[in-house]
Every structure is written in structure tokens, then in C-alpha cells.
Amino acid sequence: MIKVGVLGAKGKMGAQTCLAVDEATDVELVAQLDHEDDLAELTKASTQVVVDFTRPEVVMDNLEWCVANGIHAVVGTTGWDEERLAKLQSWLDAAPGVGVLIAPNFSIGAVLMMQFAAEAAKYYESVEIIELHHPDKVDAPSGTARRTAELIAAARRDAGSAPIPDATTTSLDGARGADIEGIRVHGVRLRGLIAHQEVLFGDEGGTLTIRHDSIERVSFMPGVLLGIRNIVSTPGLTIGLEHFMDLA
Amino acid sequence: MIKVGVLGAKGKMGAQTCLAVDEATDVELVAQLDHEDDLAELTKASTQVVVDFTRPEVVMDNLEWCVANGIHAVVGTTGWDEERLAKLQSWLDAAPGVGVLIAPNFSIGAVLMMQFAAEAAKYYESVEIIELHHPDKVDAPSGTARRTAELIAAARRDAGSAPIPDATTTSLDGARGADIEGIRVHGVRLRGLIAHQEVLFGDEGGTLTIRHDSIERVSFMPGVLLGIRNIVSTPGLTIGLEHFMDLA
Amino acid sequence: MIKVGVLGAKGKMGAQTCLAVDEATDVELVAQLDHEDDLAELTKASTQVVVDFTRPEVVMDNLEWCVANGIHAVVGTTGWDEERLAKLQSWLDAAPGVGVLIAPNFSIGAVLMMQFAAEAAKYYESVEIIELHHPDKVDAPSGTARRTAELIAAARRDAGSAPIPDATTTSLDGARGADIEGIRVHGVRLRGLIAHQEVLFGDEGGTLTIRHDSIERVSFMPGVLLGIRNIVSTPGLTIGLEHFMDLA
Amino acid sequence: MIKVGVLGAKGKMGAQTCLAVDEATDVELVAQLDHEDDLAELTKASTQVVVDFTRPEVVMDNLEWCVANGIHAVVGTTGWDEERLAKLQSWLDAAPGVGVLIAPNFSIGAVLMMQFAAEAAKYYESVEIIELHHPDKVDAPSGTARRTAELIAAARRDAGSAPIPDATTTSLDGARGADIEGIRVHGVRLRGLIAHQEVLFGDEGGTLTIRHDSIERVSFMPGVLLGIRNIVSTPGLTIGLEHFMDLA
Numbered sequence: 004m005i006k007v008g009v010l011g012a013k014g015k016m017g018a019q020t021c022l023a024v025d026e027a028t029d030v031e032l033v034a035q036l037d038h039e040d041d042l043a044e045l046t047k048a049s050t051q052v053v054v055d056f057t058r059p060e061v062v063m064d065n066l067e068w069c070v071a072n073g074i075h076a077v078v079g080t081t082g083w084d085e086e087r088l089a090k091l092q093s094w095l096d097a098a099p100g101v102g103v104l105i106a107p108n109f110s111i112g113a114v115l116m117m118q119f120a121a122e123a124a125k126y127y128e129s130v131e132i133i134e135l136h137h138p139d140k141v142d143a144p145s146g147t148a149r150r151t152a153e154l155i156a157a158a159r160r161d162a163g164s165a166p167i168p169d170a171t172t173t174s175l176d177g178a179r180g181a182d183i184e185g186i187r188v189h190g191v192r193l194r195g196l197i198a199h200q201e202v203l204f205g206d207e208g209g210t211l212t213i214r215h216d217s218i219e220r221v222s223f224m225p226g227v228l229l230g231i232r233n234i235v236s237t238p239g240l241t242i243g244l245e246h247f248m249d250l251a
Numbered sequence: 252m253i254k255v256g257v258l259g260a261k262g263k264m265g266a267q268t269c270l271a272v273d274e275a276t277d278v279e280l281v282a283q284l285d286h287e288d289d290l291a292e293l294t295k296a297s298t299q300v301v302v303d304f305t306r307p308e309v310v311m312d313n314l315e316w317c318v319a320n321g322i323h324a325v326v327g328t329t330g331w332d333e334e335r336l337a338k339l340q341s342w343l344d345a346a347p348g349v350g351v352l353i354a355p356n357f358s359i360g361a362v363l364m365m366q367f368a369a370e371a372a373k374y375y376e377s378v379e380i381i382e383l384h385h386p387d388k389v390d391a392p393s394g395t396a397r398r399t400a401e402l403i404a405a406a407r408r409d410a411g412s413a414p415i416p417d418a419t420t421t422s423l424d425g426a427r428g429a430d431i432e433g434i435r436v437h438g439v440r441l442r443g444l445i446a447h448q449e450v451l452f453g454d455e456g457g458t459l460t461i462r463h464d465s466i467e468r469v470s471f472m473p474g475v476l477l478g479i480r481n482i483v484s485t486p487g488l489t490i491g492l493e494h495f496m497d498l499a
Numbered sequence: 500m501i502k503v504g505v506l507g508a509k510g511k512m513g514a515q516t517c518l519a520v521d522e523a524t525d526v527e528l529v530a531q532l533d534h535e536d537d538l539a540e541l542t543k544a545s546t547q548v549v550v551d552f553t554r555p556e557v558v559m560d561n562l563e564w565c566v567a568n569g570i571h572a573v574v575g576t577t578g579w580d581e582e583r584l585a586k587l588q589s590w591l592d593a594a595p596g597v598g599v600l601i602a603p604n605f606s607i608g609a610v611l612m613m614q615f616a617a618e619a620a621k622y623y624e625s626v627e628i629i630e631l632h633h634p635d636k637v638d639a640p641s642g643t644a645r646r647t648a649e650l651i652a653a654a655r656r657d658a659g660s661a662p663i664p665d666a667t668t669t670s671l672d673g674a675r676g677a678d679i680e681g682i683r684v685h686g687v688r689l690r691g692l693i694a695h696q697e698v699l700f701g702d703e704g705g706t707l708t709i710r711h712d713s714i715e716r717v718s719f720m721p722g723v724l725l726g727i728r729n730i731v732s733t734p735g736l737t738i739g740l741e742h743f744m745d746l747a
Numbered sequence: 748m749i750k751v752g753v754l755g756a757k758g759k760m761g762a763q764t765c766l767a768v769d770e771a772t773d774v775e776l777v778a779q780l781d782h783e784d785d786l787a788e789l790t791k792a793s794t795q796v797v798v799d800f801t802r803p804e805v806v807m808d809n810l811e812w813c814v815a816n817g818i819h820a821v822v823g824t825t826g827w828d829e830e831r832l833a834k835l836q837s838w839l840d841a842a843p844g845v846g847v848l849i850a851p852n853f854s855i856g857a858v859l860m861m862q863f864a865a866e867a868a869k870y871y872e873s874v875e876i877i878e879l880h881h882p883d884k885v886d887a888p889s890g891t892a893r894r895t896a897e898l899i900a901a902a903r904r905d906a907g908s909a910p911i912p913d914a915t916t917t918s919l920d921g922a923r924g925a926d927i928e929g930i931r932v933h934g935v936r937l938r939g940l941i942a943h944q945e946v947l948f949g950d951e952g953g954t955l956t957i958r959h960d961s962i963e964r965v966s967f968m969p970g971v972l973l974g975i976r977n978i979v980s981t982p983g984l985t986i987g988l989e990h991f992m993d994l995a
Contacts, residue, residue: 111950112870112948112955115866115870116955119866119867119957122859122863123859126992129386129440129442129443131441133437138377138415138416138417138418140418141418141419141421142419142420143419143421143426143427144426167386168387168442169386169440170386170387170389170440171388171389171390171438172390173389173390174391174438175391175429175431176425176430177425177426177428177429177430178391178425178428178436178437179391179425179440180426180438181425182423182424182425187439187440188423188426189381190426190427191428191437191451192377192379192416192417192427193378193452194375194377194416194454194455195377195455195457195458195712195714203383203441205442205443206442206443206855206856206966207442207963207966207969208443208964208966209856209961209962210441211860211958212956212957212958212959212960213956214955214956214958215953215956216953216954216955216956217952218693220952221951221952222952224951224952225870358705359622360702360706363618364707367611367618367619370611370615371615374608374611374721374744443960443966454608454721455720455721456716456717456719457606457608457711457715458608458711459611459612459709459710459711460708460710460711460712461707461709462709462710463705463706463707464707464708465704465705466705466962467703467704467705468704469703469704470702470704470705471704472704473622473702473703496622624938625882625937626937629877629933629935631947634873634912634914635912635914637914638916638917639915639917639919639922639923640919640922663882664882664883664936664938666882666884666936667884667885667934667936668885668886669885669886669887670886670925671888671925671927671932672921672925672926673920673921673922673923673924673926674887674888674925674933675887675934675936676921676922676924676934677918677919677921678919679919684919684922685924686918687924687931688875688913688931689875689947689948689954690871690872690873690912690949690951691873691951691952691953699879699935699937701940702939703938705939706939
């Protein structure tokens with residue numbers, strides 16, 4: 004049983020993580036801390052892995068302390084840049100047995116969709132992305148759609164793919180979507196939807212569609228658990244859940 | 252057996268119509284004319300209904316002659332405006348038993364999609380349209396998508412619907428599609444596709460999707476035959492195949 | 500403001516109805532009763548419409564009392580048969596101003612899907628139904644899928660449609676789905692789904708798909724409110740929400 | 748330029764292959780043989796690779812001759828069993844530089860769909876397959892659906908996955924589809940469709956769908972060309988196009 008502590012335990016993702024760790028049979032919830040709590044409780048409870056769903060303002064302090072105390076970390080908190088990653092790397096260099104996973108997306112389905120899209124990219128003449136979300140979302144396209152487009156564009160560059168065909172000469176403004184490194188991306192906003200994405204590949208006579216639908220926060224928990232189970236034996240810095248997924 | 256003549260019989264749609272009329276058991280192909288042929292062959296063959304898939308430059312002469320000779324017409328040729336329709340109406344006023352159907356779209360599926368979309372419009376908070384076509388198409392969005400958006404917008408105005416919710420504040424140019432009377436329309440262009448459209452309606456907790464896929468020219472033939480069978484008993488000018496469809 | 504009382508107010512659907520009535524601006528929640536409460540509270544609160552989400556064992560007593568006291572009813576409770584409907588009708592005959600709506604399905608989207616499917620049925624050679632639900636559902640196919648199949652089969656009989664083509668000669672048991680009056684129905688059970696249905700129509704060269712997705716109980720509330728708003732001016736017995744939907 | 752000969756050049760797939768080889772810039776069509784033609788024409792034309800779309804009755808003779816004459820082969824002809832494969836292997840053992848590819852499916856999209864399905868299988872609690880074809884197909888489910896189910900079942904066995912949840916206790920015969928090694932498979936037959944398949948994976952709160960649509964015979968040509976380009980440098984027997992696809 005891996006002993007797990009949750010930082011940000013009263014937040015939405017943190018609370019969900021506490022439930023998920025509680026239910027799983029191979030991990031044990033030993034500490035639930037929120038912003039007023041003392042990190043020392045983690046060592047008192049012999050925590051092996053922390054899951055951090057806190058805020059950019061506190062995550063660096065949390066990780067410095069955890070790494071120094073030999074506690075592995077699975078991090079869903081955002082706000083990472085080159086400088087922060089370098090600092091974290093330096094702490095890890097000084098603690099050779101400790102592992103930290105930073106995951107921009109804990110949805111295993113989203114990670115699979117991006118991986119498959121990157122693999123399929125070079126075999127198709129055409130590709131477009133449609134992401135569909137609830138209408139309260141403030142940005143378009145979604146971060147996952149942007150990342151997918153970048154991965155596909157990179158795979159096409161590597162394969163020396165020709166530009167995607169498009170004979171459009173007359174168009175209403177916006178009709179053909181946003182252009183991300185040559186990949187067209189469309190953002191739909193509809194009440195009744197949560198978070199969905201379709202990647203469409205096409206070639207003469209056939210198409211391949213990869214679609215991911217996420218309808219509840221709980222859908223991230225298998226990814227969090229996958230992170231916990233793997234980080235204990237993966238020293239150093241790992242960025243992206245896909246490194247713990249045994250793809251192909 | 253309704254005796255049918257085809258104008259533009261060597262064009263793609265005309266040739267397909269000849270085949271379809273030939274195969275149907277309640278209509279009979281009695282004349283196939285192309286641009287060099289004499290319209291008088293129609294009366295010689297006792298034609299009751301002509302199907303016109305010619306060009307805007309000749310369709311008016313064809314119809315003037317047919318109406319004057321008591322021949323009904325089913326017209327797929329484009330290029331209609333107020334002036335042309337008024338002229339056609341004046342010919343029909345002088346020939347009370349004759350009927351002419353002008354159909355912008357002979358796809359029964361597309362007509363059903365548009366009708367259903369117009370009916371559903373007032374029950375939903377959100378609606379968006381995605382049309383998907385082969386990459387050789389020059390205009391975006393498609394004419395069917397524009398028409399669908401207009402019908403939905405009109406239905407929402409009649410019902411006094413509130414504006415469609417959309418919290419987007421940060422957006423890449425084009426990500427949220429084209430705006431047609433307040434309805435967002437996205438145009439996808441992908442090798443391997445032919446002509447497809449999805450209308451998505453959404454409300455708290457649920458969505459309704461109406462999708463039409465057209466993969467061959469032959470898909471327009473049931474609509475052409477429906478026009479032929481009904482125009483013989485529908486004097487005057489009829490615009491739109493939906494008038495011959497017994498909806499709801 | 501229509502004064503509304505909820506029977507079965509502590510059940511899942513009843514509680515959701517209380518919230519929805521509370522939030523809507525043209526109706527007012529004046530009474531919330533559960534099984535131990537006295538119906539007389541309804542008249543004390545001047546209730547105009549009750550919404551009944553109780554159980555088959557008590558719904559008849561509830562309705563007899565409400566009709567006798569001049570209170571309209573919107574009923575989601577199940578268990579109706581010919582005998583029960585006849586008894587309810589006799590009570591309504593004796594109370595000419597009172598209206599009762601019995602709705603097997605309060606989802607406006609599901610009702611639209613069924614209506615559209617019935618309208619489209621006669622125009623297509625082929626049709627099949629796929630319903631998709633969470634894996635805790637005990638029956639297959641769903642009641643909505645059965646009802647949709649029956650409506651489509653009736654529309655095809657009325658139109659004199661030929662049997663649906665199917666050349667299958669070698670088949671694994673179950674591969675072609677269940678047969679409901681000649682319509683093939685497939686039931687998918689998948690973790691992560693809630694309640695979904697697709698009706699697929701096909702003809703030479705084209706298909707039309709109508710899909711309904713319901714992901715939360717709240718999706719039934721617009722239908723409940725539609726019932727409340729209409730039953731006050733619809734004396735007698737109404738079966739099915741579609742009668743309050745101005746379709747086509 | 749790889750010199751290519753086509754066996755069965757007047758059949759549907761053979762004729763399509765001749766067109767595709769003709770159009771591609773890195774391969775050259777040097778021989779088109781049909782059943783009455785002499786295989787010696789292949790060597791006269793310095794053929795490097797043959798593509799065989801003939802019949803089970805003649806394919807063995809064709810391959811024995813080609814292998815003996817140092818000509819590589821890409822084979823789409825069906826009817827392979829252990830005995831035939833063993834015989835072919837023995838011929839190849841005696842001709843160490845020669846390569847033969849036997850591909851049950853030349854659709855790159857179908858191969859990708861199967862690969863991705865096999866990769867995703869272990870991450871999901873639920874999975875079902877829906878294949879959709881034109882109504883003239885005689886077998887259900889399709890061969891691709893069976894193969895996909897077998898690959899998914901094997902991946903789940905390897906991962907020690909629990910049985911797929913299904914609470915169904917009341918079911919119309921066939922409603923839950925066919926059972927292939929524990930995977931439910933549904934076969935839809937609809938006029939207007941060609942060849943399509945969806946693999947649906949589901950977990951608490953999210954689903955992943957992989958869909959392949961094939962609408963024309965031409966969609967197999969990129970796979971045939973991929974086979975030609977790779978078999979010249981892949982001595983021995985290769986079964987399945989996936990071995991020439993650089994997946995993950």
C-alpha cells in the first residue's frame with residue numbers, strides 16, 4: 004500500500020482525489036492538508052507520495068519541502084514555466100531517489116487521443132480538430148485542442164507531409180476555424196456539453212475519427228492513480244502522464 | 252405512368268435523372284434533350300413533366316416554352332432572383348393548370364434536417380452548425396448551412412429566444428466559427444468527405460444532434476422523383492421540395 | 500405566477516423539480532409534500548398544479564384527491580394501464596375544468612427525437628436504432644428505444660414501405676440486434692455513458708441521423724415546466740408531452 | 748522507381764491498383780496480367796514486385812513462380828490457412844532475398860483503428876464495437892469487427908482486466924449484440940452506408956471513441972503502395988500491413 008497525502012484536499016480536484024485514493028485498494032490516504040495546515044503532518048504520517056492540487060503561489064514551496072523530505076509528488080497545479088522547472092530540477096538533482104510528475108492533463112482518454120492523433124498524422128492528407136465545451140468556458144480553442152494541433156503539426160513536419168488541401172476562395176470570416184501551425188481548429192460552445200474533442204483525419208475514400216468525451220471530474224482519477232503508482236519508482240522529473248502509459 | 256422529359260440530359264445531374272426515371276415504375280422517360288436539341292421534341296413525345304438541370308442562361312427560355320405548351324416542370328437549375336421569379340409567375344398566371352417546382356435542394360435528407368432544425372430551435376438555449384465537405388469546395392460555409400442557420404435564427408426570433416450563451420473572452424481568430432444571424436457555423440474541409448452537416452442543439456443536461464450525410468449524386472434522385480409525382484397535381488409556382496413532404 | 504405543489508418532493512426527480520420551479524420566474528413553489536404529509540396542505544397553499552413523482556401505489560389516491568379539489572396535475576409516476584387510465588378519466592369527466600398530463604418521458608429532446616423519427620420514417624429505405632446507456636441499466640433495449648421503434652414501424656406501415664433490406668445470411672447470434680416490429684435495435688452498455696440514442700435512416704447515397712444525449716436528471720426539468728405551463732389551460736386527460744409541443 | 752506488375756489486373760481491386768501505381772511517382776506499372784496471361788511476362792518486364800488480387804485457386808501457383816523468380820509480392824487475395832502459409836514459408840526459405848506481404852486489410856485507417864483499440868483496451872473498464880455496413884453484406888459482424896474484438900480481448904487478458912460490467916437482466920433477444928471473447932459487437936445494416944466501424948471505450952466519467960469510415964475502394968490504395976515500397980527491403984514472410992507502419 005502506497006501511503007498518499009493530498010495537498011489542497013478541500014479543493015474540487017483535491018477532494019475528488021481523497022475519495023479516489025480512499026476507494027482504491029493499493030493506495031492508502033494518510034494525510035489531507037489544506038492551505039492552513041503544516042506540511043510536517045506529511046512526514047508524521049509517513050507519506051510516500053503527495054498529490055498537489057493547490058495554486059501556483061504555493062506549489063513551489065510545497066515541492067521544495069517534499070523533495071527535501073524524500074516524498075514523491077504528483078502535481079496537477081498549473082503555472083509552470085522554464086524557470087520554475089529549472090528550480091524544481093535542481094532540487095531533484097540533490098535528492099536522487101525522489102520523483103516528481105507534472106501532468107498538464109490527468110485524463111487518460113485525452114492523453115490517448117493526443118498520442119493516437121500524433122501517430123496517425125503522417126498517414127493522412129487532411130486533418131482538422133473540433134473541440135466542444137460548455138458555454139461558460141472563456142477561452143477558445145481549448146488548451147487540449149491547441150496541444151493536439153501542435154503535436155499533429157510536428158508529426159507532419161517530421162514526415163515531410165504536403166500542406167493540407169483547401170480550395171476555399173470565398174469564406175465568411177471564421178467559417179474555416181482558427182489556424183494553429185497550419186491545422187484548422189473549431190471551437191463549439193453549447194449548453195449541455197462538458198468537455199469533448201474530435202480529431203478528424205481524411206484521405207481519398209476514407210476517414211479516421213478519434214473522439215474523447217469527458218463528462219465528470221471523476222474522469223481524471225484513474226490518471227491520478229496511475230501517476231501515484233508509477234512515480235514511486237521513477238526518480239527525477241517527469242512531464243506528462245503519457246510517460247507512464249505503455250503505448251504501442 | 253407520368254411521361255418525363257429531361258433537359259440537360261448529358262450533364263451529371265441530368266444523366267442521373269434519366270437513369271432514375273428509367274428505373275422507377277410509375278414514370279416513363281420519353282425525351283432526353285441537351286443544349287443543341289429542339290424543345291419541340293418534348294411535345295412530340297407527349298411530355299407531361301420536364302426536369303431541368305441546365306444553366307441559368309437557358310432555363311428561362313426553357314420554362315417559358317414549357318409553360319406555354321402546358322408542360323409541368325421540376326427545376327434544379329440555379330440562379331433565381333426576384334425578377335426571374337416574377338417573370339415565371341406571370342407565365343404561370345396565364346397557364347392556370349401548369350405547375351413549376353423550383354428546388355434549391357433535392358436531397359430529402361437535407362430538407363428533413365432543415366425542417367427538424369427549425370422545429371427544434373425554440374426548445375433549446377444553444378445551437379451551432381458544423382458542415383463538413385471535401386477540400387475542393389470553394390465556398391465556406393455551404394449554402395445548406397447558411398440556409399439552416401437562417402431558418403433557426405428566424406424560429407428563435409419568433410419564439411423570443413434569449414441570445415445564445417457564450418462566455419468566450421479569449422479566442423484565436425476564427426476559433427468560434429462564422430456568425431450567421433447570431434448562429435455559429437463551422438466549416439470543415441477534409442479529403443475523404445463528400446457533403447455532411449450536423450446541427451447541435453443543447454440545453455441544461457442534454458443535447459440533440461441532427462446529422463445528414465450525402466455521399467453520392469444518386470442521393471438526390473428520390474427528391475427529383477417526389478417532385479415529378481407531385482407537380483402534375485400542383486398548379487402554380489412551388490419553391491422548395493418541403494412543400495411536397497407531408498411533415499408532422 | 501402558477502402556484503405549484505410537488506408530491507414526492509424528497510425523491511430524486513421531486514427534489515429536482517422543487518429546484519427548477521424555484522428558479523423559474525413564472526411559477527411559484529407553494530407546497531412540498533412527501534409520503535407522510537397531508538394532501539390538505541395543497542389546498543391550504545392554494546396550489547393550482549401538482550407535479551407527481553411518487554410511486555404507482557399512491558399515485559391514484561393522489562390524483563383522485565387533486566382532481567376532486569380542482570388541482571391540475573403533471574404526472575411522471577409510472578405504472579399506467581388501461582384500467583387505471585379509465586378510472587382517472589372518470590374522475591376528470593366529473594371535474595370538467597381540471598387537466599392531467601401523464602408523461603412517460605419529460606425529456607423534450609427525447610420527444611423531439613421520436614417525433615422527427617416518425618416523420619422521417621416513410622422517406623427512407625433503411626432504419627436502425629442504437630441506444631447507449633451506463634452499464635447499471637437492467638433492461639435492454641431501453642423503453643425510449645422500444646417506443647421509437649414502434650412509432651417508426653407504424654409510420655412505415657401507414658406509408659406502405661417495403662421491408663427493410665438485409666442480405667445477412669451468416670451471423671453470430673445477436674450481431675444484428677433485437678427485432679421490434681421489423682426494426683433492428685442495438686443496446687450498448689458502457690461505463691461513462693448516461694442515456695443516449697441514435698436513430699439512423701438510410702437511402703441510396705445518403706443517411707440521416709438523429710441523436711439525443713441526456714447526461715443529467717436536470718435535463719427533464721424544461722419538460723416538467725412545459726407541462727405545468729400548459730396543463731392549466733388544457734382540461735381533461737393528456738398523454739405525452741408532445742401534445743404541448745407545437746411541432747411543424 | 749520500383750517496377751510493379753499486377754496479377755488480376757481486370758478485377759476491381761486489380762484495376763484500381765493499376766491506376767494507383769500509374770499515378771504514384773516512385774513506382775512504375777510494367778505488367779498487367781489477368782487469368783489467361785503468361786507469368787513469364789513479369790520477368791520480361793523486369794518486374795520487382797507483383798501485387799496479387801486474384802483468387803484462392805491460383806494465388807499459390809502465382810506465388811511459387813514469383814518467389815522462384817526473385818519477385819517480391821504484395822498479396823490481397825484471401826483464403827490463407829496454416830498449411831498454405833507453411834508452404835509459402837518453405838518457398839521463401841529457399842529464396843532468402845525475396846519478401847512476401849499478406850495483408851488481410853489494406854486500409855491504413857482500419858489498421859490504425861485496430862492498433863489504437865488494442866493500445867487503449869487496458870485503460871478502460873468498458874468497451875463495445877459497432878460496425879455499420881450497406882445492407883447487401885452477407886455476414887455479421889464484419890471480419891474487421893471480429894479481428895478488433897479479438898485484439899481487444901487479448902489486450903485485456905494480458906492486462907488482467909476485470910470482466911466488462913453489464914447489469915442487464917431483462918433483454919430482448921439480440922439487443923446486447925454478439926459476444927466475441929467477452930466483447931459485445933453490434934452490426935448495423937443500412938442503405939447509404941459503405942463500411943464503417945466505431946470502437947467505444949468507457950470509464951467513470953469519460954469515453955474514447957475511435958471511428959473508421961471507408962467509402963470507396965480507392966481508400967485501400969495508400970495501403971497497397973505502402974506494401975510495395977516496403978516489401979522490396981523486407982525479405983521473408985510478413986503478415987499484416989501494420990508491420991510496415993511505424994506506430995508509436
